[in-house]
Amino acid sequence: MATETKTKNKETSSKTIRISGAEAVIRCLMAEGVDLLYGYPGGAIMPVYDEFYKFQDQIHHVLTRHEQGATHAAQGYARATGKVGVAIATSGPGATNLITGIADAQIDSTPMVCITGQVGAHLLGTDAFQETDIVGISTPVTKWNYQITKASDIPKVMAKAFYLAKSGRPGPVLVDITKNAQFEEFDFSYEKCTSVRSYKPKCTVKEEQLKAAATLINSAKKPMIVFGQGIILGEAEQEFKNFIEKSNIPSAWTILGLSALPTSHPLNVGMVGMHGNYGPNKLTNECDVLIAIGMRFDDRVTGDLSRYATQAKVVHFEIDPAEVNKNVTADVAVIGDAKESLQQILPLINEKNHEAWLKEFRDLNQTEYDVVIKDQLFPEKDGLTMAEVLKEINEASGGDAIIVSDVGQHQMIACRYAEFNKTKSNITSGGLGTMGFALPAAIGAKMGRPDREVVAIIGDGGYQMNIQELGTILQTKAAVKIVVLNNEFLGMVRQWQQLFFDKRYASTEMVNPDFVTIAKGYSIDATRVTKREELSKSVKEMMASKDAYFLEVCVEKEGNVFPMIPTGSSVSEIRLE
Amino acid sequence: MENKQTYTISIYTENNIGVLNRISAIFQRRHINVESVNISKSEIKSVSRFTVLIKTTEDQMKKIIGQIEKQVEVIKAYYHTEDETIYQESCLFKLSAKLLIDNDEIQKIINNSKSRVININRDFFVLEKSGNKEEIEELYHTLDKHGIMQFIRSGRIAITKDELPVSEMIKSFQNK
Numbered sequence: 001m002a003t004e005t006k007t008k009n010k011e012t013s014s015k016t017i018r019i020s021g022a023e024a025v026i027r028c029l030m031a032e033g034v035d036l037l038y039g040y041p042g043g044a045i046m047p048v049y050d051e052f053y054k055f056q057d058q059i060h061h062v063l064t065r066h067e068q069g070a071t072h073a074a075q076g077y078a079r080a081t082g083k084v085g086v087a088i089a090t091s092g093p094g095a096t097n098l099i100t101g102i103a104d105a106q107i108d109s110t111p112m113v114c115i116t117g118q119v120g121a122h123l124l125g126t127d128a129f130q131e132t133d134i135v136g137i138s139t140p141v142t143k144w145n146y147q148i149t150k151a152s153d154i155p156k157v158m159a160k161a162f163y164l165a166k167s168g169r170p171g172p173v174l175v176d177i178t179k180n181a182q183f184e185e186f187d188f189s190y191e192k193c194t195s196v197r198s199y200k201p202k203c204t205v206k207e208e209q210l211k212a213a214a215t216l217i218n219s220a221k222k223p224m225i226v227f228g229q230g231i232i233l234g235e236a237e238q239e240f241k242n243f244i245e246k247s248n249i250p251s252a253w254t255i256l257g258l259s260a261l262p263t264s265h266p267l268n269v270g271m272v273g274m275h276g277n278y279g280p281n282k283l284t285n286e287c288d289v290l291i292a293i294g295m296r297f298d299d300r301v302t303g304d305l306s307r308y309a310t311q312a313k314v315v316h317f318e319i320d321p322a323e324v325n326k327n328v329t330a331d332v333a334v335i336g337d338a339k340e341s342l343q344q345i346l347p348l349i350n351e352k353n354h355e356a357w358l359k360e361f362r363d364l365n366q367t368e369y370d371v372v373i374k375d376q377l378f379p380e381k382d383g384l385t386m387a388e389v390l391k392e393i394n395e396a397s398g399g400d401a402i403i404v405s406d407v408g409q410h411q412m413i414a415c416r417y418a419e420f421n422k423t424k425s426n427i428t429s430g431g432l433g434t435m436g437f438a439l440p441a442a443i444g445a446k447m448g449r450p451d452r453e454v455v456a457i458i459g460d461g462g463y464q465m466n467i468q469e470l471g472t473i474l475q476t477k478a479a480v481k482i483v484v485l486n487n488e489f490l491g492m493v494r495q496w497q498q499l500f501f502d503k504r505y506a507s508t509e510m511v512n513p514d515f516v517t518i519a520k521g522y523s524i525d526a527t528r529v530t531k532r533e534e535l536s537k538s539v540k541e542m543m544a545s546k547d548a549y550f551l552e553v554c555v556e557k558e559g560n561v562f563p564m565i566p567t568g569s570s571v572s573e574i575r576l577e
Numbered sequence: 578m579e580n581k582q583t584y585t586i587s588i589y590t591e592n593n594i595g596v597l598n599r600i601s602a603i604f605q606r607r608h609i610n611v612e613s614v615n616i617s618k619s620e621i622k623s624v625s626r627f628t629v630l631i632k633t634t635e636d637q638m639k640k641i642i643g644q645i646e647k648q649v650e651v652i653k654a655y656y657h658t659e660d661e662t663i664y665q666e667s668c669l670f671k672l673s674a675k676l677l678i679d680n681d682e683i684q685k686i687i688n689n690s691k692s693r694v695i696n697i698n699r700d701f702f703v704l705e706k707s708g709n710k711e712e713i714e715e716l717y718h719t720l721d722k723h724g725i726m727q728f729i730r731s732g733r734i735a736i737t738k739d740e741l742p743v744s745e746m747i748k749s750f751q752n753k
Contacts, residue, residue, distance in 0.1 A: 135595060139598050139599055139602055140606060143649065145595070147594070147595075164649060197652075198590070198591050198649065198650050198651060198652045199650075320647065321647075322640070322643035324643075325639070325640075326640055
């Protein structure tokens with residue numbers, strides 16, 4: 001390790017103290033500013049838990065009810081705060097239960113450090129009790145991972161783990177620590193990691209790339225921006241705003257870019273992708289310069305790649321060189337951190353007015369409003385729509401809440417209809433599409449930002465995938481507002497069955513338990529809404545509560561999410577109905 | 578559909594546990610069969626060099642290089658076409674010792690193929706041959722008629738004709 005990493009001397013780091021590996025883990029966490037983490041104990045991680053007991057005044061360990069819940073809570077914490085989320089588990093099943101959350105963090109670039117206990121080094125490879133090759137298993141879904149077999153490696157590896165998780169394009173890192181290394185005593189000192197010689201977190205922005213990008217952007221008659229989470233991860237919200245306000249370019253967002261620009265901003269033209277807005281999807285295939293910022297052209301964004309923005313010159317601002325030309329070929333790539341790139345390009349950008357072009361977005365979005373949105377927000381039929389629930393939440397929160405959504409129809413509705421004033425406010429499982437994400441992620445978000453209202457929007461399917469985390473709410477009193485939009489179906493799959501499989505509803509109908517009783521069993525105030533006239537009052541009551549609150553809204557059973565770009569279609573073939 | 582061709586990939590990495598797994602996972606995930614792989618020391622102290630052979634399209638090849646270089650412990654990766662490298666494979670044949678005594682032809686084969694006997698005893702002898710894949714294949718077919726007791730061939734090792742800038746990069750790291 002010594003040859004590969006650079007560290008910075010800090011504070012009292014030159015002094016050493018003789019402590020166990022387990023205590024060293026805690027001291028490393030505290031040195032990295034971790035005061036809150038999520039986990040579940042077990043045999044191979046017990047020495048570390050013993051230290052949690054001793055250090056409970058300084059570091060708060062939250063016992064989730066499942067290791068998967070710990071990872072999603074850590075993700076929710078990370079996404080709401082911008083800090084590294086930490087999850088800890090024992091070996092074997094404890095470790096394997098982390099995998100879904102790790103994979104989710106990898107594909108959504110969430111900074112997370114996972115610590116797992118491991119059997120003693122002398123037992124490695126013997127099929128010992130609760131032994132699993134977690135380093136092997138987690139390799140394809142981690143940014144980096146490492147197995148520690150001796151205590152003296154702990155400080156350097158932990159420092160490297162935090163540095164790698166947070167720097168460059170963030171991601172999950174796993175550190176596996178054998179039990180003997182936790183017990184072993186050694187002379188501890190801690191130095192933060194500041195570089196790894198084989199690793200380049202970000203490139204210095206090249207002037208010629210900026211100039212080429214500026215030339216294309218300035219020459220554009222119909223430019224369009226698609227921005228992603230790179231703006232949020234790079235904390236480039238202000239720079240982004242300066243950039244678009246100077247150039248007056250219509251700006252659309254990916255699901256993970258949502259909340260980087262306030263909903264009400266006049267240049268915010270909505271969401272791109274499968275269930276995105278009509279204007280930005282249609283006009284992707286009409287713009288002359290497409291400016292992608294901190295996004296990766298996911299297939300849910302592009303639809304049929306061979307018919308995606310083929311008329312446009314593409315400018316791609318991106319921190320990860322491997323993303324450039326991966327899906328869409330860039331005419332100009334600006335490789336680097338979004339904040340630096342946008343700061344530096346600003347003086348090169350001409351002030352422009354694209355009013356007529358912007359109006360095209362507004363007109364198409366008006367068509368969408370007339371055909372789709374109006375009926376969703378102000379339905380004339382009996383059944384409650386998911387969108388009208390979001391409308392009530394918007395009104396009650398004023399757009400200031402953190403919205404954590406699960407995966408499925410309600411997620412698309414939440415992203416389409418929720419209003420945001422502040423960044424880091426939309427937390428959802430975008431890339432992996434992990435059902436069960438929202439409940440634990442909302443707990444993490446609330447603990448990370450106790451000053452903010454956190455509303456979890458969950459379907460009846462996903463809710464039951466990590467429903468056990470109600471126990472975590474009971475124990476920690478995390479004041480999460482849980483809204484289950486219950487249509488008694490796995491709604492998105494059912495929608496596809498209706499549209500593409502001749503309504504053969506194979507295994508999508510759900511017979512559900514009494515969710516209100518379950519919530520009450522966990523001492524959480526709970527209400528069920530079945531009628532429109534009860535909705536507004538119930539949402540307000542929920543939002544006014546100082547404690548956790550559960551609201552079940554029984555929505556229409558066979559509602560569909562539109563617009564929609566069917567798989568294999570071009571973005572311009574977006575269907576309104 | 579773009580044509581697939583053979584590419585030699587050179588990867589400079591830290592000499593750490595698990596790097597091989599990370600790199601092989603990149604091929605596995607994309608359903609690409611690795612034709613051969615060799616890992617050894619490089620010209621730079623404590624830095625390993627992978628030589629990996631795959632068949633793919635150039636477009637895919639470029640993307641794979643991006644994914645390989647993204648790995649934290651990878652220092653630099655390059656891909657080369659067949660004409661851009663000088664490459665060799667090495668192989669060993671175990672043959673019956675009787676052949677050396679009873680068969681004049683074997684001596685001729687050894688001389689003509691520029692292979693050499695590296696071990697000999699009462700029961701068998703071991704023939705070593707370095708060369709390109711075709712030369713080794715040819716020798717294999719010639720010897721096959723006489724009965725091969727064991728055969729093993731190494732992965733390709735390749736040196737590029739053009740200079741690679743990696744050494745300078747590593748030096749700059751070490752000087753910091």
